[in-house]
Amino acid sequence: MEKTCPKCNYTRKSTDYAPDYECPSCGVIYSKFVPRDTTKQVTAVPSVSSVPRRKVLIIAIVIIAIAGIPFLVGSKWFRNWKEAVVVTLQRQELEAKRRVAIEQYKVDIEQYKVDIEPIQQFLDL
Numbered sequence: 833m834e835k836t837c838p839k840c841n842y843t844r845k846s847t848d849y850a851p852d853y854e855c856p857s858c859g860v861i862y863s864k865f866v867p868r869d870t871t872k873q874v875t876a877v878p879s880v881s882s883v884p885r886r887k888v889l890i891i892a893i894v895i896i897a898i899a900g901i902p903f904l905v906g907s908k909w910f911r912n913w914k915e916a917v918v919v920t921l922q923r924q925e926l927e928a929k930r931r932v933a934i935e936q937y938k939v940d941i942e943q944y945k946v947d948i949e950p951i952q953q954f955l956d957l
């Protein structure tokens with residue numbers, strides 16, 4: 833009996849000695865062969881597959897970024913940067929305290945002047 837392969841369209845001849853369930857040309861098992869057209873329609877619709885692929889890419893980038901944070905935090909560059917920030921903040925705080933102290937000192941001097949003025953006048957200096 834003549835059979836045409838659903839995969840390669842080879843029509844088997846009586847001289848072919850492959851088993852009659854198998855294509856002599858490409859070796860496909862006729863009963864197990866799934867036509868390519870139907871699988872294509874199921875798996876490869878471009879508009880559906882391209883969107884998740886982009887989503888997967890974004891998720892991958894996010895995961896890599898999150899995984900990279902410990903390396904970044906542990907890096908010498910980050911430690912130096914953090915130290916510089918802390919030093920700058922401490923310096924600003926000290927500067928602010930110093931300015932307050934200077935202002936307080938000026939107020940104290942003014943108060944002192946007011947206090948000693950009557951004494952100066954009394955002593956006629």
Ligand SMILES: [Zn+2]
Pocket residue numbers: 837838839840841842855856857858859860
């Ligand atoms: Zn075949």
